[in-house]
Amino acid sequence: METPAAVIVAIDGPSGTGKSSTSKAVAAQLGLSYLDTGAQYRAITWWMVNNGIDLTDPTAIAAVAGKADIVSGTDPAAPTITVDGTDVAGPIRTTEVTSKVSAVSAVPEVRARITDLQRSIAKGAEVGIVVEGRDIGTTVLPDADLKIFLTASPEARAARRSGEVKGSDVKATQEALVARDKADSSRKTSPLAKAGDAVEVDTTELTLQQVIECVVTLVEEKRAAK
Ligand SMILES: Nc1ncnc2c1ncn2[C@@H]1O[C@H](COP(=O)(O)OP(=O)(O)O)[C@@H](O)[C@H]1O
Numbered sequence: 134m135e136t137p138a139a140v141i142v143a144i145d146g147p148s149g150t151g152k153s154s155t156s157k158a159v160a161a162q163l164g165l166s167y168l169d170t171g172a173q174y175r176a177i178t179w180w181m182v183n184n185g186i187d188l189t190d191p192t193a194i195a196a197v198a199g200k201a202d203i204v205s206g207t208d209p210a211a212p213t214i215t216v217d218g219t220d221v222a223g224p225i226r227t228t229e230v231t232s233k234v235s236a237v238s239a240v241p242e243v244r245a246r247i248t249d250l251q252r253s254i255a256k257g258a259e260v261g262i263v264v265e266g267r268d269i270g271t272t273v274l275p276d277a278d279l280k281i282f283l284t285a286s287p288e289a290r291a292a293r294r295s296g297e298v299k300g301s302d303v304k305a306t307q308e309a310l311v312a313r314d315k316a317d318s319s320r321k322t323s324p325l326a327k328a329g330d331a332v333e334v335d336t337t338e339l340t341l342q343q344v345i346e347c348v349v350t351l352v353e354e355k356r357a358a359k
């Protein structure tokens with residue numbers, strides 16, 4: 134029997150819309166690999182913070198864009214991320230990294246480097262892969278078999294995000310999240326945007342389970358048509 138072609142799924146959208154939870158669950162359910170591209174941008178930002186790079190200076194960022202060795206593990210049941218062999222899954226989620234990641238990821242040299250990495254990971258996924266981020270459907274994998282763009286109201290997204298951190302302030306969380314989306318959507322190089330051929334899913338009133346089921350159905354339809 135002929136080996137079925139790998140299925141490539143791109144899931145984009147702003148912070149807190151459910152990209153990571155949905156992508157992991159869909160990949161696990163369908164036996165696909167999973168790539169969190171936000172974790173890669175966070176990892177390179179973590180390296181720059183750790184190495185004292187001036188993050189207000191895009192030239193300084195560009196000069197060291199190729200220095201960190203970033204490796205992503207793509208098992209949806211246990212995704213991993215290392216920088217120069219160090220596990221950074223925890224440190225890349227600090228408020229400091231979150232507040233600086235948009236400045237680093239706006240630099241074209243950083244995006245070129247990370248985009249290459251993402252394409253080679255997707256190419257190596259034998260059964261297929263779910264890749265989540267901001268520019269996957271528009272720039273990284275424009276020929277993906279299925280493109281999803283998740284949205285949700287800023288209130289719902291902030292409530293979800295602050296639900297993850299004990300004692301966090303929903304208003305401050307919402308302000309930080311809206312500011313980051315604005316920066317990510319307005320940068321010159323491959324901004325956060327919905328691809329023309331992406332299916333938009335507003336998750337504000339949906340449970341995570343409903344979103345997962347919706348995406349699984351869409352992937353299965355694409356697979357059947359291949
Ligand atoms: N449809 C949903 N309804 C309620 N909570 C959700 C939904 N989707 C995701 N969440 C929760 O919201 C938080 C952020 O989800 P996440 O998948 O990390 O979003 P993103 O990757 O888009 O930033 C997580 O705690 C997740 O469990």
Ligand SMILES: Nc1ccn([C@H]2C[C@H](O)[C@@H](COP(=O)(O)OP(=O)(O)O)O2)c(=O)n1
Binds near residue numbers: 265
């Ligand atoms: N494909 C991508 C993925 C993330 N980024 C940047 C922009 C985002 O603010 C940061 C962090 O992304 P991440 O998905 O970890 O953010 P959230 O977990 O949704 O808050 O990385 C990007 O520029 N392009």
